[in-house]
Each structure stands twice: as C-alpha cells, then as structure tokens.
Amino acid sequence: MNVADCHLHILDPDRFAYDPRAPYLPAPHETAPADMLAAVHEAHGITHALLVGPTSGYGYDNRCLLDALAKGGGRWRGIALAPPDASMATLSSLAAAGVVGLRIDLAAHGPGLAEACLRAGLFDRMRELGWVLQVQTDARLLPAALPALKSARLTLVFDHCGRPAPPEGLGQAGFAALLALGREGAAHVKLSGANRWAGGHFPHVAAEPFVAAILDAFTPARCVWGSDWPFLRAPIRLDYGPELALLGRWIPDERARRRVLWDTPRSLFGFADDRAMSPAAVARPDQTNAPNA
Numbered sequence: 001m002n003v004a005d006c007h008l009h010i011l012d013p014d015r016f017a018y019d020p021r022a023p024y025l026p027a028p029h030e031t032a033p034a035d036m037l038a039a040v041h042e043a044h045g046i047t048h049a050l051l052v053g054p055t056s057g058y059g060y061d062n063r064c065l066l067d068a069l070a071k072g073g074g075r076w077r078g079i080a081l082a083p084p085d086a087s088m089a090t091l092s093s094l095a096a097a098g099v100v101g102l103r104i105d106l107a108a109h110g111p112g113l114a115e116a117c118l119r120a121g122l123f124d125r126m127r128e129l130g131w132v133l134q135v136q137t138d139a140r141l142l143p144a145a146l147p148a149l150k151s152a153r154l155t156l157v158f159d160h161c162g163r164p165a166p167p168e169g170l171g172q173a174g175f176a177a178l179l180a181l182g183r184e185g186a187a188h189v190k191l192s193g194a195n196r197w198a199g200g201h202f203p204h205v206a207a208e209p210f211v212a213a214i215l216d217a218f219t220p221a222r223c224v225w226g227s228d229w230p231f232l233r234a235p236i237r238l239d240y241g242p243e244l245a246l247l248g249r250w251i252p253d254e255r256a257r258r259r260v261l262w263d264t265p266r267s268l269f270g271f272a273d274d275r276a277m278s279p280a281a282v283a284r285p286d287q288t289n290a291p292n293a
Contacts (some may be wrong), residue, residue, distance in 0.1 A: 001038070001045075001047075001050060001262070001272060002047045002086045002266070002271075003046050003047055003048070003205050003259075003261045003262060004046070004047070004048040004049065004050065004224070004225075004261060004262055004265035004266070004269075004271055005041065005044060005046045005048070005050070005193045005224020005225070005227050005229070006049075006050040006190055006192075006224040006225060006226040006265050006269070007050065007052055007159065007160075007190050007193070007227065007228055008032075008037065008049060008050075008051060008052065008226065008227055008228065008229040008230070009032060009051070009052055009053075009054040009056075009229070009230065009232065010030040010033065010034055010037065010051055010065060010068040011026050011031055011033070011034060011054065011056075011057055011058075011064070011070075012031065012032070012033040012034070012063055012064050012067075012134045012172065013031060013032060013057070013168075014031075014033075014143075014213070015033070015064070015067070015287055016058070016061070016063050016064035016067070018058065019057070019058060019059050019061055020055040021059065022055065022056060022057050022058060022059045023055060023056065023059075023108050024055075024056040024057070025056070025057060026152070026230070026232060027054055029134055030230050030231075030232055031230075032050070032228050032230035033068075034067070034068040034071050034072075037068075037229070038071075040229065040240055043207075043240075044241065044244055047075060047078075048074070048075045048076070048077075048262075048265070048271045049075065049076050050076075050077050050078070050079060050100075050224075050226070050265070051065055051068055051069065051076055051077070051078045052078075052079045052103060052134070053078070053079060053080045053081040053103060054232070055081065055105045055108045055136075056232055056233075056282075058081075058084055059081060060081050060082060061247035062078075062080045062081065062082075062094065062099075064101075065078050065099075065114070066078070066094070066097045066098075067099050069096070069098040069099070070255075072098070073189035074272060075271075076098065077098055077099070077269045077270060077271065078094075078097070078098050078099040078100065078101045079100065079101050079102065079103045079132075079134050080094050080095070080099045080101075080102055080103070081102065081103055081104075081105070082122070084113075084116045084117045084119070084122050085120050086122060086125075087121070087125075088125050088128070091125055091126070091129060091131075092129070095129050095131075096202065099131075100131060100269050100270055101126070101132035101133060101134055101157070101269075102122075102131060102133060102134065103132040103134040103135070103136060103159075103273075104117060104124060104133065104134070104135055104136070105136040105137050106135065106136060106138070106141050106142075106145055107136050107137055107141065107163070108136070108138040109143075109172075110141070111137070111141045111144040112144075112145075112148050112259045113145075114135075114145040114152075114184050114201050115134055115145075115148040116152055116241070116243040117148070117152075118148045118152060121181065123151075123152035123153070123154055126152075126154055127136070127153060127154060128288055130249050131154065132154065132155045132156075132157050132188075132268065133149070133152055133154040133155065133156055133157070134158075134159060135149065135156060135157065135158050136156065136159045136160070137159075137162065137163065137174075137175070138165075138170060138172030138218065139162050139163055139164040139165060139173075139175045139178065139226060139289035140165065140172075141174065142162065142174040142177050142178060142251070143173050143174055143177050146177055150186070153269070155187075155188065156181070156186065156187035156188065157188045157189070157190065157224075157268070158178060158186035158187060158190065159190050159192065159193065159226075159257065160174060160190060160192050160193030160194075160197060160209055161189060161190070161191060161194070161197065161207070161211060161214055161215075162178040162189065162191070162195070162198055163176065163178070163193070163196065163197040164197060164204040164210050166196070166197070166198055166199075166210065170209060170210065170213055175192075175210065175213075178214075178217075179213060179214070180217075180224065182214065182217030182219075183217050185222070187218075187222070188218070188222045188223065188224065188268060189214050189218050189222065189223050189224075190212070190223075190224055190225070190226045191211060191224070191225050191226070191250065191260065192225065192226035192227065192228050192230045192273060193221055194207040194211075194246065195228070195231065195241075195243075196228070196233055196236055197235075198210070199235075201236065201240035202243075202245070202246070203242075203245075203246060203249055204231065205248065208250070211250045212250075215250070215251065220251065220256040220257075220259040220260045220264065221259060221263075221264060222264065223259075223260050223264060224260060224264050224265045224268065225247050225260050227240055227243050229243075244277065247248065247260065247261070256278045
C-alpha cells in the first residue's frame with residue numbers, strides 16, 4: 001500500500017553547508033541526509049514523501065532539497081523556500097526538479113511576509129505553475145496574515161495543525177480562523193508536529209481535541225500526515241514509529257486513515273500511484289548513518 005509522509009526535512013551539512021544567517025543551525029544529531037531518510041521510510045513502510053525546505057539551516061538555499069529530489073526515484077516531491085521577488089525562471093527551474101509549491105514561514109519572519117509576497121507578485125507566479133502555498137504559522141499570527149493569504153488565490157496547506165496553543169483552548173482566535181477555512185473548503189492541513197505545539201511524550205494527549213476539531217472541519221479529504229522528521233529542536237527524544245502510530249489513535253477508521261495517508265496527498269501533491277524505483281535505493285550498503293527507526 002502506498003503511504004505518503006508529507007512533512008520532513010533533508011539536512012546534509014557535509015555536502016551542503018548551512019547558511020550562517022539562518023535563524024537556527026541544526027545540531028549534529030539532527031543531520032538528516034537523503035540516504036538516512038530512505039532507510040527510515042523503508043523500515044516503516046513509507047513509499048512517498050514531501051520534502052520541505054527548512055528555514056533552519058538553509059533558508060532560501062534549495063540546493064540540498066533539489067539534490068534529494070533527484071535521488072527520490074520519482075517518489076519524492078518538494079516544497080521549496082523562495083524570497084518574495086523570486087523570478088518566474090527561478091520558480092520554473094524548481095518545478096522542473098519536482099517542486100510543487102513554496103513554503104512561507106510566518107513564525108520565523110512574521111505575518112507581514114504574506115503581504116510582501118502578495119505585493120511582489122510571487123503568488124501570481126505560483127498560480128501560473130499550479131503550485132500550493134504551504135504556511136508555517138503560530139495560530140496567534142494567522143488572523144493578521146489571513147487577508148493576504150486569501151488574496152493569494154492558491155491552494156493553502158497549513159503546517160502542524162496551525163500550531164495552536166493548547167492552554168488557550170479551541171476557541172482561540174487563530175485556531176477558530178483555521179477551522180473556518182476548513183468549513184469553507186478553502187485550505188488543507190497537515191496533521192503533524194504535535195510534539196512542537198502540544199508537547200509531551202507519545203501520544204501527545206493535549207493535541208487530541210485540536211486534531212478532532214480539524215478532522216471535523218476539514219474532513220480527511222483535506223488532511224495529510226507528516227512525521228516532521230528529523231524532529232528539529234525537539235526537547236525530548238522522539239522516534240519515527242510512535243509519531244506514525246499517532247494517526248491510528250486520531251483516525252481509527254481505516255478508510256479515513258487511507259485518505260489522509262495516500263488519497264489526499266496523491267491528488268494534492270501529484271504523487272504517482274506506481275511502482276517506480278523506491279527511494280530506498282539511495283541507501284547504500286556501506287552507509288554509516290543508522291536509521292532513526
């Protein structure tokens with residue numbers, strides 16, 4: 001069965017040095033090259049992946065992402081980062097390499113970034129390519145950015161359940177705005193990153209009412225799952241298996257879970273439903289990186 005992990009990062013500083021201007025430089029234990037990802041996914045039965053360019057380490061430098069996409073055997077797609085003034089030629093070259101959208105990081109750069117991208121015409125160029133707009137935001141920032149995001153007229157995909165603040169409850173303004181988008185059919189959400197915004201060990205119980213509310217508003221037809229591997233800045237040890245197992249707790253119905261793990265990501269990100277070469281082929285027998293299984 002095909003299964004898509006729709007949120008993770010490739011970090012390979014031995015081959016692609018980090019940008020010293022990046023807001024966070026990953027620690028050595030957070031290194032995550034393509035061969036390690038392939039081994040992790042092989043161990044857990046993951047067949048497809050959406051590789052997300054990280055603000056941490058690389059910022060607008062997409063070389064590491066593009067190198068990994070070239071190794072994906074047709075099973076990996078990418079979400080890149082680009083400045084508001086990125087040219088059509090630059091975006092087209094990313095598309096040719098397997099990129100299907102851009103990510104804007106409002107948590108790192110502030111809600112004004114969405115307006116800057118709108119004014120610079122970046123969203124117009126993205127529409128020409130048929131791309132999605134992936135949004136990393138803290139729920140408290142969403143209301144300020146929402147007018148520009150709606151004006152983008154792009155398919156919106158929100159990272160990490162919109163990163164609500166559990167102590168503020170289901171009625172907090174940013175999360176309520178996210179749920180309204182779901183009821184309007186105006187966006188998609190990644191069921192991911194519970195460790196980031198809900199905290200604690202598996203099963204991240206503080207996340208459960210928020211995930212339930214998202215599934216009610218968006219339905220599985222507009223939700224995808226992501227591991228968030230390799231768990232950047234995690235304050236406690238996390239492993240891939242328990243994060244994948246969360247979905248069974250959140251969505252016990254097998255048919256609904258199938259939509260989240262494959263049907264929705266296939267249509268949203270353009271994954272091919274075939275038996276092309278597995279990305280595990282990039283995991284060499286002599287590799288020194290042990291999988292984070």
